[in-house]
Amino acid sequence: MVTIGIDKKPGTGGASNGHTVKISVKNLNFYYGPQKALDDISVEIPANQVTAFIGPSGCGKSTFLRCFNRMNETILGTRIQGTILLDGSDLYGPDIDVVEVRRRVGMVFQKSNPFPKTIFDNVAYGLRINGIKDKRKIVEIVEKSLVDSALWDEVKDRLHESALGLSGGQQQRLCIARALAVQPEVILMDEPASALDPIATQKIEDLIQKLKIKYTIVIVTHNMQQAARVSDITAFFYLGKLIEVNETALLFTRPQLKQTEDYITGRFG
Amino acid sequence: MTRKALIEKIGFTVLGLCALSVILTLLGILWNITSNGASVINWEFITQPPREGMTQGGIFPALLGTLLVSLITVLFAVPLGMFSAIYLNEYAYQGRLVRMIRLSIRNLSGVPSIVYGLFGVALFVRVFHFGSSILSAGLTLGLLTLPWTITASEEALKTVPKSYRDGALALGATKWQAIRTNVLPYSIPGMLTGAILGLARAAGETAPILFTGAAFFIPDLPRTLFDQFMALPYHLYILSTQHQDIATVRPIAYGTALVLIALILCLNMVAVLIRYHYRKKARMAQ
Numbered sequence: 001m002v003t004i005g006i007d008k009k010p011g012t013g014g015a016s017n018g019h020t021v022k023i024s025v026k027n028l029n030f031y032y033g034p035q036k037a038l039d040d041i042s043v044e045i046p047a048n049q050v051t052a053f054i055g056p057s058g059c060g061k062s063t064f065l066r067c068f069n070r071m072n073e074t075i076l077g078t079r080i081q082g083t084i085l086l087d088g089s090d091l092y093g094p095d096i097d098v099v100e101v102r103r104r105v106g107m108v109f110q111k112s113n114p115f116p117k118t119i120f121d122n123v124a125y126g127l128r129i130n131g132i133k134d135k136r137k138i139v140e141i142v143e144k145s146l147v148d149s150a151l152w153d154e155v156k157d158r159l160h161e162s163a164l165g166l167s168g169g170q171q172q173r174l175c176i177a178r179a180l181a182v183q184p185e186v187i188l189m190d191e192p193a194s195a196l197d198p199i200a201t202q203k204i205e206d207l208i209q210k211l212k213i214k215y216t217i218v219i220v221t222h223n224m225q226q227a228a229r230v231s232d233i234t235a236f237f238y239l240g241k242l243i244e245v246n247e248t249a250l251l252f253t254r255p256q257l258k259q260t261e262d263y264i265t266g267r268f269g
Numbered sequence: 270m271t272r273k274a275l276i277e278k279i280g281f282t283v284l285g286l287c288a289l290s291v292i293l294t295l296l297g298i299l300w301n302i303t304s305n306g307a308s309v310i311n312w313e314f315i316t317q318p319p320r321e322g323m324t325q326g327g328i329f330p331a332l333l334g335t336l337l338v339s340l341i342t343v344l345f346a347v348p349l350g351m352f353s354a355i356y357l358n359e360y361a362y363q364g365r366l367v368r369m370i371r372l373s374i375r376n377l378s379g380v381p382s383i384v385y386g387l388f389g390v391a392l393f394v395r396v397f398h399f400g401s402s403i404l405s406a407g408l409t410l411g412l413l414t415l416p417w418t419i420t421a422s423e424e425a426l427k428t429v430p431k432s433y434r435d436g437a438l439a440l441g442a443t444k445w446q447a448i449r450t451n452v453l454p455y456s457i458p459g460m461l462t463g464a465i466l467g468l469a470r471a472a473g474e475t476a477p478i479l480f481t482g483a484a485f486f487i488p489d490l491p492r493t494l495f496d497q498f499m500a501l502p503y504h505l506y507i508l509s510t511q512h513q514d515i516a517t518v519r520p521i522a523y524g525t526a527l528v529l530i531a532l533i534l535c536l537n538m539v540a541v542l543i544r545y546h547y548r549k550k551a552r553m554a555q
């Protein structure tokens with residue numbers, strides 16, 4: 001088990017690097033039916049930083065990410081043990097409303113999934129289902145979200161056209177705008193650029209850098225260069241275990257464990 | 270010609286002939302009914318009751334009866350079928366129980382319609398005391414179409430990608446909000462199409478209404494849902510097998526069949542139009 005935080009063993013310590021802790025995970029186990037997918041994971045996610053989860057396919061990084069907004073509950077036969085604290089309160093506590101968790105912890109999926117509605121209605125969707133009826137306020141937030149997701153200039157003249165007419169990169173930024181509109185505190189990104197070309201990827205990465213001023217960002221990525229470019233903290237997962245976590249610059253230059261080193265240098269099984 | 274090409278050619282020819290024989294059979298039936306029945310079709314035939322022991326006059330009470338019964342069937346089976354499908358597909362725990370329920374529903378669509386008729390007598394006519402009536406017959410036909418409606422609705426729900434549901438949930442939608450705003454709009458065309466095709470089948474059924482409300486001959490139009498009624502399929506049955514002078518009423522029987530087929534064709538057209546309308550709307554959103 002890897003523990004991090006203050007007064008922990010050197011090299012794996014200091015992951016919260018002076019920022020307040022936004023999400024704190026303690027002894028998390030996760031099961032798909034009888035199969036254990038996450039094994040005793042403890043980690044702290046700092047506020048207003050970008051935390052990247054890296055590791056080979058099937059290592060559990062996406063599963064772990066989806067624990068933060070309880071999306072795994074939509075999958076049948078899953079079970080979770082341990083605690084995840086968001087600002088100190090248990091996300092899985094008995095009096096916690098899962099709908100409220102998902103409003104506070106937004107998510108951008110691997111495959112961009114704009115709804116077959118207009119661009120405007122996509123961004124307004126989260127507002128409407130959260131009971132906001134004031135049309136002027138909706139227009140205002142939609143515009144702000146599109147500006148914040150660096151999409152406004154490209155779509156401002158066709159807000160009422162279908163979102164499915166956008167390019168892949170635009171669709172993914174639209175999904176980010178849609179997530180921003182409900183004013184979350186944390187944004188989870190599950191390989192947000194894996195289906196995009198280098199230019200569209202660049203735009204998403206630039207956007208992530210801008211967003212961390214206001215939001216706490218957790219990103220899952222296959223791409224180690226991407227993790228190195230965008231993240232402040234990197235956590236390496238292997239076979240459902242958190243192997244090592246550290247400040248990104250340190251993890252990539254001075255990995256403490258051989259497994260980590262093998263993975264980031266590409267000398268991996 | 271190579272062996273492969275020959276086999277290919279034979280294969281396509283066999284498939285083509287099969288399709289052709291089906292189409293020709295259908296056209297043959299339609300031609301037979303139309304050529305024998307078209308002569309009696311006129312305004313009076315559609316709007317007047319039968320006279321002179323059914324050898325004269327029209328079929329209006331039977332047409333009206335079938336329409337009224339179909340209305341009851343729709344009002345009963347469509348909401349019930351749609352909501353059941355939503356529950357089974359979206360809410361129910363997908364365990365052994367639901368699998369068994371689903372299997373039973375599939376099997377129910379294969380139960381002979383006379384069995385539904387007897388069940389309708391037992392439940393609606395006797396237990397609920399609706400008597401032999403439009404209501405009993407409509408509900409019985411509703412039961413008959415339920416398996417079709419539920420199955421079609423479930424299939425329609427399954428065509429909506431999981432990402433629509435997940436996307437909505439991840440924005441803080443409740444499950445019902447996600448279903449209502451992001452699943453139902455895209456599955457309603459499929460649901461309605463299934464429901465209408467089920468209804469079209471029900472409208473032509475004779476056995477289920479035989480004991481539950483259809484009458485041989487009633488001079489007056491039904492006044493309430495608890496009255497007995499005449500229905501096109503039953504009227505056709507009477508004219509072709511039970512009448513004392515079958516030869517004389519044969520053209521009327523053919524005319525009745527023609528009206529019934531036209532009615533069912535209309536229902537299917539409505540299904541096509543609904544699908545077309547929603548597809549156009551969906552395309553506009555693309």
